[in-house]
Amino acid sequence: MKTVIVACGSGVATSQTVASKVTRLLKENKVNAKVEAVDLKSVDRYMDSSAAYIAITKVKKEYPIPVINGIAFLTGMGEKEELKKLIDALK
Amino acid sequence: MQLLGNIVDYLLGMGASVFVPIIIIIAGLLVGMKFKDAVSSGVTLGVAFTGMSLLIGFMIGIISPAAEAMLESTGVSLPIIDGGWTTMATISWSWPYAFLMFPLMIVINVVMLVINKTNTFNADLWNVWGKIFTAIAVAGITKSIALAFLVAAVQIIFELKAADAHQNRIEKLSGIPGVTCTHKMIFFGAILYPFDAFLKRFSFFDRKFDAEALKDKIGIFAENHVIGFILGCLFGVVARYSVSEILVLGVQAATALTLFPVITKYFMQALAPISEAVSAFMNKKFEGRTLIVGLDWPFLGGSNEIWLAVIFTVPITLIFSMFLPGNQILPFAGIINIPIAVAAFLVTGGNLLRMFVLCVIGVPAFLWIGTAFAPYMTELANLTGAVSLQAGELISNSAIDGPVFSYAMSHVFMIKDGNFIPLLVLIAWIIGFVMYYRDLMKEAREDEAEELIEEISAE
Numbered sequence: 001m002k003t004v005i006v007a008c009g010s011g012v013a014t015s016q017t018v019a020s021k022v023t024r025l026l027k028e029n030k031v032n033a034k035v036e037a038v039d040l041k042s043v044d045r046y047m048d049s050s051a052a053y054i055a056i057t058k059v060k061k062e063y064p065i066p067v068i069n070g071i072a073f074l075t076g077m078g079e080k081e082e083l084k085k086l087i088d089a090l091k
Numbered sequence: 092m093q094l095l096g097n098i099v100d101y102l103l104g105m106g107a108s109v110f111v112p113i114i115i116i117i118a119g120l121l122v123g124m125k126f127k128d129a130v131s132s133g134v135t136l137g138v139a140f141t142g143m144s145l146l147i148g149f150m151i152g153i154i155s156p157a158a159e160a161m162l163e164s165t166g167v168s169l170p171i172i173d174g175g176w177t178t179m180a181t182i183s184w185s186w187p188y189a190f191l192m193f194p195l196m197i198v199i200n201v202v203m204l205v206i207n208k209t210n211t212f213n214a215d216l217w218n219v220w221g222k223i224f225t226a227i228a229v230a231g232i233t234k235s236i237a238l239a240f241l242v243a244a245v246q247i248i249f250e251l252k253a254a255d256a257h258q259n260r261i262e263k264l265s266g267i268p269g270v271t272c273t274h275k276m277i278f279f280g281a282i283l284y285p286f287d288a289f290l291k292r293f294s295f296f297d298r299k300f301d302a303e304a305l306k307d308k309i310g311i312f313a314e315n316h317v318i319g320f321i322l323g324c325l326f327g328v329v330a331r332y333s334v335s336e337i338l339v340l341g342v343q344a345a346t347a348l349t350l351f352p353v354i355t356k357y358f359m360q361a362l363a364p365i366s367e368a369v370s371a372f373m374n375k376k377f378e379g380r381t382l383i384v385g386l387d388w389p390f391l392g393g394s395n396e397i398w399l400a401v402i403f404t405v406p407i408t409l410i411f412s413m414f415l416p417g418n419q420i421l422p423f424a425g426i427i428n429i430p431i432a433v434a435a436f437l438v439t440g441g442n443l444l445r446m447f448v449l450c451v452i453g454v455p456a457f458l459w460i461g462t463a464f465a466p467y468m469t470e471l472a473n474l475t476g477a478v479s480l481q482a483g484e485l486i487s488n489s490a491i492d493g494p495v496f497s498y499a500m501s502h503v504f505m506i507k508d509g510n511f512i513p514l515l516v517l518i519a520w521i522i523g524f525v526m527y528y529r530d531l532m533k534e535a536r537e538d539e540a541e542e543l544i545e546e547i548s549a550e
């Protein structure tokens with residue numbers, strides 16, 4: 001099963017909220033993947049094992065895997081586009 | 092009323108790990124969750140409570156003896172255990188009236204939006220516990236649940252106003268449009284603002300740092316396991332433990348701090364469906380109106396300055412805790428003081444040197460107020476069984492979000508016993524808040540005007 005990571009400053013509150021929501025959305029779209037909330041400071045350690053990175057902070061660095069805008073899942077604005085990007089990344 | 096009281100007593104008697112899940116299952120069904128999903132949420136919440144209870148017990152078991160040994164070796168008595176925000180959240184959610192805070196927050200937010208007194212929709216349903224936290228202290232001091240909710244309502248309104256005012260600056264600092272921070276921690280800006288206004292006069296502070304390079308070098312000190320290990324070893328040394336005891340305490344302390352966020356995640360998981368249902372409801376209700384979405388602080392976590400200020404504040408807090416008169420809290424789980432760093436970050440607009448100075452100025456407030464809140468949090472923990480404490484053990488947090496507001500708004504009722512100090516603190520906070528609010532709004536208007544001029548000249 002492919003893994004998606006979600007990261008915010010604390011690795012608890014916001015990232016877990018987004019992770020729970022994305023898990024549900026993927027399930028509804030019949031996409032099988034594990035969504036994990038991680039600490040922002042440890043994101044680099046997950047790059048090899050993850051298929052996509054949902055970022056809740058502004059991303060300045062380049063990453064080897066697709067980066068999805070996590071704010072969209074909190075505000076609902078642009079959520080469909082970001083979800084589609086994520087599903088494409090998981091194919 | 093008698094029957095209601097009996098029901099509440101019966102539920103309380105079962106402990107937080109049972110009665111709070113029952114409440115969330117009912118709440119989940121009310122917002123239209125499927126039965127099996129609601130039960131799953133409820134059980135997850137029970138796991139979160141029981142897990143936190145285990146972990147807090149483990150932490151007390153290692154820190155209490157160390158604190159006693161430190162008292163013997165140094166003569167400094169710091170009997171209050173610092174459980175950090177995760178412990179405070181656990182105790183807060185165990186308050187029997189906690190879940191009534193959801194409808195209160197939603198109703199106030201809707202009313203404020205309808206009468207155009209705010210543009211912010213607070214989507215951060217997790218930090219409802221921050222309102223519950225203040226309410227618990229009010230209830231502890233006044234014995235009045237009605238007053239507790241009244242103060243919580245005032246806090247909800249201030250959070251929306253602060254969020255409105257911060258939106259422009261947050262967009263500039265984070266690069267993320269359309270969102271703001273509704274977290275109570277930004278309230279501390281009202282206290283820091285006058286100090287920052289003074290510091291601004293000195294060009295000495297206007298130096299540029301490569302915050303990113305610096306954070307890459309020392310960022311590891313903000314990671315829970317590393318700071319936990321260092322603190323554990325430090326306590327062991329001060330307590331004159333043997334080398335092997337010092338290392339064991341170091342690893343145990345690292346374990347406690349590493350596992351706190353892991354367990355806290357289960358709270359979020361359990362509350363997520365309710366949070367989503369509320370967001371969906373608000374988006375539908377205000378369709379066509381562009382709302383600023385109020386979020387918890389972590390979306391600001393990409394700013395390296397915050398982490399540098401957090402790391403800088405660690406030794407400052409430890410030094411103050413030993414020498415500050417009136418402090419009784421031994422900094423531990425709250426040592427990663429995000430609330431002070433985020434407030435300083437927003438007030439200074441990310442000026443690292445001024446953030447450092449403001450953190451030094453601010454730390455005593457956190458220690459004093461952490462000390463002041465210990466009796467109320469301990470009392471509730473004992474009442475609901477959210478945390479098991481031995482007689483005489485006290486628990487609090489050395490990094491209470493928006494400490495001055497939380498203290499002043501709850502302790503102001505001590506006026507009935509002739510204590511006027513909290514009232515004076517409250518007045519000072521309000522003055523600071525109004526000044527800071529005006530400054531932020533002025534900046535937002537100026538930025539808007541500038542953008543307009545740029546647009547016109549571009550045409």
